Amino acid sequence: MSEISKAYEPQAVEEKWYAAWQNExxxxxxxxxxxxGYSIVIPPPNVTGMLxxxxxxxxxxxxxxxxxxxxxxxxxxxxxxxxxAGIATQTVVERKLRKEEKKTRRDLGREAFLExxxxxxxxxxxxxxxxxxxxxxxxxxxxxxxxxxxxxxxAVQATFVDLYGKGLIYRGKRMVNWCPVSLTALSDExxxxxxxxxxxxxxxxxxxxRPGEYLEIATTRPETLMGDTAVAVHPDxxxxxxxxxxxxxxxxxxxxxxxxxxxxIDPQFGTGVLKVTPAHDKADFEIGQRHHLEILDxxxxxxxxxxxxxxxFAGMDRFVARKAAAAKLAELGLLVAEEPYQNNVGFSxxxxxxxxxxxxxxxFLKYPSVEQSLEAVKSGEIRFRPERWxxxxxxxxxxxxxxxxxxxxxxxxxxxxxxxxDDESVIHVGLEAPADEENWRQEEDVLDTWFxxxxxxxxxxxxxxxxxxxxxxxxxxxxxxxxxxVARMIMAGxxxxxxxxxxxxFFTGLIRDIQGRKMSKSLGNSPDPLELIAKYGADGIRxxxxxxxxxxxxxxxxxxxxxxxxxxxxxxxxAARFRQMQGPSAPDADLSGLPLSIYSIDLLAKxxxxxxxxxxxxxxYRFNEIAQSLYDFFWSEYxxxxxxxxxxxxxxxxxxxxxxxxxxxxxxxxRLLRLxxxxxxxxxxELWETLxxxxxxxxxxxxxxxxxxxxxxxxxxxxxxxxxxxxE
RNA sequence: GGGCAGUUAGCUCAGUGGUAGAGCGGUUCGUUUACACCGAAUUGGUCGGGGGUUCAAAUCCCUCACUGCCCACCA
Numbered sequence: 001m002s003e004i005s006k007a008y009e010p011q012a013v014e015e016k017w018y019a020a021w022q023n024e025x026x027x028x029x030x031x032x033x034x035x036x037g038y039s040i041v042i043p044p045p046n047v048t049g050m051l052x053x054x055x056x057x058x059x060x061x062x063x064x065x066x067x068x069x070x071x072x073x074x075x076x077x078x079x080x081x082x083x084x085a086g087i088a089t090q091t092v093v094e095r096k097l098r099k100e101e102k103k104t105r106r107d108l109g110r111e112a113f114l115e116x117x118x119x120x121x122x123x124x125x126x127x128x129x130x131x132x133x134x135x136x137x138x139x140x141x142x143x144x145x146x147x148x149x150x151x152x153x154x155a156v157q158a159t160f161v162d163l164y165g166k167g168l169i170y171r172g173k174r175m176v177n178w179c180p181v182s183l184t185a186l187s188d189e190x191x192x193x194x195x196x197x198x199x200x201x202x203x204x205x206x207x208x209x210r211p212g213e214y215l216e217i218a219t220t221r222p223e224t225l226m227g228d229t230a231v232a233v234h235p236d237x238x239x240x241x242x243x244x245x246x247x248x249x250x251x252x253x254x255x256x257x258x259x260x261x262x263x264x265i266d267p268q269f270g271t272g273v274l275k276v277t278p279a280h281d282k283a284d285f286e287i288g289q290r291h292h293l294e295i296l297d298x299x300x301x302x303x304x305x306x307x308x309x310x311x312x313f314a315g316m317d318r319f320v321a322r323k324a325a326a327a328k329l330a331e332l333g334l335l336v337a338e339e340p341y342q343n344n345v346g347f348s349x350x351x352x353x354x355x356x357x358x359x360x361x362x363x364f365l366k367y368p369s370v371e372q373s374l375e376a377v378k379s380g381e382i383r384f385r386p387e388r389w390x391x392x393x394x395x396x397x398x399x400x401x402x403x404x405x406x407x408x409x410x411x412x413x414x415x416x417x418x419x420x421x422d423d424e425s426v427i428h429v430g431l432e433a434p435a436d437e438e439n440w441r442q443e444e445d446v447l448d449t450w451f452x453x454x455x456x457x458x459x460x461x462x463x464x465x466x467x468x469x470x471x472x473x474x475x476x477x478x479x480x481x482x483x484x485x486v487a488r489m490i491m492a493g494x495x496x497x498x499x500x501x502x503x504x505x506f507f508t509g510l511i512r513d514i515q516g517r518k519m520s521k522s523l524g525n526s527p528d529p530l531e532l533i534a535k536y537g538a539d540g541i542r543x544x545x546x547x548x549x550x551x552x553x554x555x556x557x558x559x560x561x562x563x564x565x566x567x568x569x570x571x572x573x574x575a576a577r578f579r580q581m582q583g584p585s586a587p588d589a590d591l592s593g594l595p596l597s598i599y600s601i602d603l604l605a606k607x608x609x610x611x612x613x614x615x616x617x618x619x620x621y622r623f624n625e626i627a628q629s630l631y632d633f634f635w636s637e638y639x640x641x642x643x644x645x646x647x648x649x650x651x652x653x654x655x656x657x658x659x660x661x662x663x664x665x666x667x668x669x670x671r672l673l674r675l676x677x678x679x680x681x682x683x684x685x686e687l688w689e690t691l692x693x694x695x696x697x698x699x700x701x702x703x704x705x706x707x708x709x710x711x712x713x714x715x716x717x718x719x720x721x722x723x724x725x726x727x728e
Numbered sequence: 729g730g731g732c733a734g735u736u737a738g739c740u741c742a743g744u745g746g747u748a749g750a751g752c753g754g755u756u757c758g759u760u761u762a763c764a765c766c767g768a769a770u771u772g773g774u775c776g777g778g779g780g781u782u783c784a785a786a787u788c789c790c791u792c793a794c795u796g797c798c799c800a801c802c803a
Contacts, residue, residue: 006762007763007765008763193799193800200803218803219803220803232803264801265802265803266802266803268802269802269803270802270803274802274803275803282801283801283803284801285801286801388732388733389732391732392731392798395731396799479798482798510797512796514740516795516796536765548740548741548742548751553734553741554734554797555741556741560739560752561740561752563752563765564752564765566765570765570766571762571765571766573762573763573765574763574765574766575763577762577763578762579762580762581762624742628750628751631751639762639763640768643762644767
């Protein structure tokens with residue numbers, strides 16, 4: 001038994017035990033184990049990612065679940081990995097290329113560029129994995145997966161081929177969300193609406209059939225008027241009814257365009273007249289379809305105007321053109337007014353610029369197994385916690401549009417489609433190119449990243465692993481990716497395994513700063529978890545965060561909570577140190593036959609209550625309650641009350657009383673260490689060893705391999721009456 | 729425009745029918761040999777407003793206000 005230092009210094013201890021666990025293969029899951037299986041798949045962080053507090057919360061919860069399951073006798077698989085994160089990763093590498101070599105990806109060409117991305121990935125990618133290790137995560141690292149591993153990639157493409165075969169995937173020219181910076185289409189989920197301060201321009205178009213008379217129109221986007229192919233009014237609008245079917249002059253390029261009637265127009269808004277630009281607005285596009293209007297695309301992919309907009313606008317950025325168009329209207333005497341106006345504009349989630357609705361040729365998916373996925377969550381076959389997310393899920397799933405799955409990127413899973421060179425309408429869909437490969441051209445586009453992550457729960461496993469560990473148990477993730485990921489995994493699970501991919505989903509809250517703002521890089525309000533770990537220890541940050549993490553409620557983060565976690569670890573350390581000073585402790589103290597003081601009986605009764613309470617809280621995923629209960633019991637009941645009271649007996653001359661007090665301490669401490677282990681794995685492991693409790697472990701001498709504690713059963717030992725008496 | 733959360737001590741938050749809680753902060757003590765990353769004591773709230781149900785409401789119901797988030801093709 002070694003001497004314990006006065007203050008707990010987590011760094012060396014944490015490193016030592018993490019290495020020991022890994023060397024002993026403690027995290028390795030054995031599909032052949034006779035024990036029942038329990039599994040979690042990690043929400044794969046972006047390969048470009050750095051550990052955030054959100055990751056800390058999320059992964060600590062997963063680690064708690066995994067470690068407790070191990071102690072409860074399950075064979076545990078916590079499967080880790082990373083996501084290739086198409087746009088994010090490609091952007092990082094492109095930026096580096098531009099900065100260091102002043103080149104674009106097109107300068108390199110597809111193959112050379114992809115080589116660079118792989119190089120980057122090998123060198124800088126996956127930093128987050130080593131950061132998760134610092135946190136103490138008990139993932140089976142021998143099974144680490146990447147969404148672009150060879151086998152995984154093949155599965156992704158095979159899924160495409162399969163869904164195509166089922167008639168669920170089609171290619172079509174549709175209105176999509178286009179990001180003018182990333183130069184790719186995005187799914188609806190990747191667009192974020194933001195209120196923007198802008199201007200509502202009131203302009204007037206002259207009536208063709210009634211020269212000198214004008215129709216007043218309100219718009220926020222005058223730069224698209226060159227693409228107008230109609231104006232629309234409500235069919236019942238008395239003001240304009242007589243004009244339906246007539247024409248107005250689009251001022252530039254000057255053109256006669258019809259006045260059409262459409263139910264979509266709100267007579268109350270603006271002047272009740274809408275300029276219809278079918279190529280640059282989703283609603284306008286639909287109006288265009290209904291009235292067979294011409295689609296006039298006046299924008300380039302990068303958001304500049306093209307020559308169809310007129311030579312004076314060609315090449316001009318859309319926002320510059322907005323002002324220029326307004327100025328030209330004013331010059332022509334057609335601008336009636338400019339009013340400050342606030343409206344919602346869709347932004348690209350990644351590039352943070354307004355997206356452009358754009359008509360383009362893309363691949364779409366009609367979601368599979370929708371009904372079953374809906375039913376599974378409604379019926380509780382898959383349980384959501386907190387339950388309120390069920391309605392969010394339902395609402396989305398009952399209103400989904402087809403998923404635009406193609407991306408105009410290079411980094412990702414290339415769509416397994418070939419077009420015949422002499423006739424592009426002839427296509428081949430399959431994992432391999434046709435035999436006469438030279439006559440075919442493969443689709444340039446790659447698949448949306450989420451088209452690969454929706455297979456994560458089962459494609460990360462081989463046959464034997466799936467037999468043992470699939471469906472997985474708990475999924476721990478943020479509610480922000482309920483549509484992106486959770487819902488799609490459920491659909492893929494049913495479609496491809498015929499089973500649910502997981503039984504329980506626990507949605508964590510979002511971590512905000514002390515002012516309630518979202519953590520973000522630009523605000524600089526996101527503390528670096530690694531610095532916190534260095535300062536307070538991984539156990540400190542784990543315990544501190546979980547203690548204030550209520551069920552799915554957002555969390556305001558203050559470094560104080562981590563400090564408290566550290567203090568708690570220190571207190572634990574010193575309580576063990578105090579016990580050690582009184583002589584060797586017994587791994588399995590026998591309390592029967594010992595003269596138990598009323599303090600002892602009271603404490604043991606409270607310990608039994610604690611264990612019951614903790615088990616109950618686990619059943620409901622109330623992690624903050626578990627942490628708080630352990631904290632209160634240990635600090636108030638054990639340290640402040642029991643140990644102080646027992647000091648009399650410990651230093652007294654009554655040997656039996658002394659032995660009894662120490663035995664009670666051992667009984668409490670070894671259970672407490674086990675109860676705390678999922679939350680604070682390192683320090684409990686260290687103390688388990690120093691106090692000599694390893695005899696209670698199974699196989700390997702770790703607390704990690706000990707049993708989840710059973711109650712002492714104090715009522716049975718001394719009788720209900722004695723317990724009651726002690727507690728009064 | 730819909731939907732969902734939240735509003736409890738100076739601060740951050742627990743508490744879902746039965747005499748208001750924790751941590752931090754403040755104040756006052758304490759070098760008693762586990763711990764100052766500590767201990768003892770103490771301060772502090774008409775539980776967002778209004779109405780209702782009940783013997784009893786922070787807790788259930790209604791309503792209002794404010795804040796946040798999600799969904800939504802009003803230009």
